[in-house]
Amino acid sequence: MSFSSKPQPEANSKVLIFGAGNFGSCLASHLGDSQHDVYMWAREEYIVKYFNLNHRNPTYLTDHEFPSTITAVGPALPDAGLINEVDVLLFAIPTQFLRSTLEILRPSLNINNLPLLIFVNKGIEVGTHALTLEIIADTCGPDIAKLATFISGPSFAKEIVERLPTSVSVASFTEAEADKAANLFHQPHFRCYTGTDPIGIELSGALKNVYAIASGMSDGLGYKNNTRAMIITRGLSEMTVIGSAYGASPLTFLGLAGVGDLFLTCSSSNSRNYTVGYRLGQGEKLDVIMSTLGSVAEGVPTTKGVKKILEELDIRAPIANAVHDVLFNGKDAKTAVRELMELPPSRELELAPTAGGPGHQLLVKLGLAGAEDAPEAVARF
Template sequence: MPPSQLHPHDTCKVLVLGAGNFGSCLADHLGDSEHEVWLWSRSKSQVDFFNKHHRNPECLKDHVFPSTIIAVGPDLPDAELIKEMDVLLFAIPTEGVRETLTILRPRLNLEKLPLLIFVNKGIEIATNALTLEIIADTCGADVAKVATFISGPSFAKEIVRRQPTSVSVASLTPERAERASQVFHQPWFRCYTGRDPIGMELAGAVKNVYAIASGVAEGLGFENNTRAMLITRCLSEMTRIGTAYGASPLTFLSLAGVGDLFLTCSSPTSRNYTVGHRLGKGEKLDDIIRTLGSVAEGVTTTKALRKIIDDLGVEAPIATAVYGVLYEGKDLQETVKDLMSLPPLPELDLPAQNEGGPVRQLMEKLGLEYGAMH
């Protein structure tokens, strides 16, 4: 049925694109919520193993998935399967979103568009584009306006254990955010809706940069005072960047903002935190990346964030310091000394929104008023 006709207890046909940790855990959650779920993977061996054993040989290896979930791939599903879906859930890395949407676009029925939900967090390296802009480029403004985003403090291994979890759900079309919330909402998984997907995306991307800083501090031997100081100042900094970008400052106080920042900056489970911790212990970045075993998005996002900071002309000393360590060979101890030697500053300050900044430009591209998001 079309998303506009969904009700809280309706079951849906859901195609999850991406069989990594997060895509798999959300497929598990939705399958356990009595939705019909298909899970797409690029790996034929992963698909075959999943369908035979109801386990993912690559991620969450000890977890047994509902037998009702069907793995498909390695080719992207054809138009026949796509047209049956009520929900398309994109859980692929941001760098793969443009290619995937370009292939899928001709297979979408624009007259009966499924609910499009995106859970990736990142900034496209070549363009500095957030996912909403990528959607607009590949599928058009009408599709981008109804796209929905989910973000928040949500480690996959805890979701599959049904640990109480809450997330933010946002769309430029509030009805779509509400529908997505209805699809996901369960007693163990609460959803809160909002109207600032761009701010939510930005928060989800840049918090990975700050997780590296937090890991560095831990690796250098600093303790609780330092962690609390650092997370609080990172929140202030990302709010300042987001406000200059044109997002709502309130977004950074949400689950997708401070919630995700706190989780990522305080847990060794975070890949980005792990990168920072190993840097703090004296390892070289190239060796860390080579042996990490998975992608740490914050390493590449640091480059994109540096360009955003420069373009906006906003002060962001922590993010700038992370860039200096990763890409300019700055010494960690000297970097810490420089940060702590900055002159006293007002604690709470927000820049002017630069007449809406990049957000206003994107809203104009979509044919929407800038104020509609706030």
């Protein structure tokens, strides 16, 4: 039996956003400006009260006045009544908190009256090194996971609320769900491109943060444009190798969620992950940086997950390994750069031969492939 989310209204959808951080707030503003009715859940009571009184977020995008079509809710998680009333559930909470949140919400989800599910978090779960797709399957079941839609791409929050031209990738195993999400967000200043490789979209969004840390370290050490261009290009190569070995399409990494987001986050001090790297390059300690950053840098915990994936797939990704050594093994950033440059010459472009391992296992869990199928079959999704 095939499932789908409830039919979406042609206009004025009701949207519940989990997360009132930088990106959750900016998407709430975008959808509110588009005349949708938006509920934005925050875990901090003072944010809920302040937002509803002033139409401003006291912590993120503080200079922006939000549309009156947005209502903040919380700190308790919304009840089943609101969840089943809305047309869309959008998750903009850090990946490390997603499993516990979905476990609480699962009893309120009705597969026969399911809202459109959209996820914009970017990361790999620490401990399990699971992608969001697998977290959804574990907590909500494969039927719901197959309907999940993912949005990723070069999209700084501040520029979205300023209505500057932005494009993103929207992907789901169920193409009709991706189309629904694209139609919800699509505006003259916000263009959506759909696809059917959510594994690749997820890996792109997670991995690019690791290389943004590397780029920030390079700039913090005083290196210039040549070095940054090298990190971006070799970072894209490593992302593609990791992704194709995992089971994603290599083409996904050439899109907005791949090279587009990688270029953005590696090139701007507005990126939290770039900022972490820059401060490391300047000589600051990681614990000091994280305690004073003021927001979550998903690349730090993601680097641990990437390290596990590299070991599991037995593939080389020297830059990702170097970032892990600096973050968690106490290696000096300048030493890490010197060791990378001293590596012997190697082939520039070569995909790993073990395509489809974890990705194939995930497809089996979702019922999209059989255990007996060849792992390479994952490439068609």
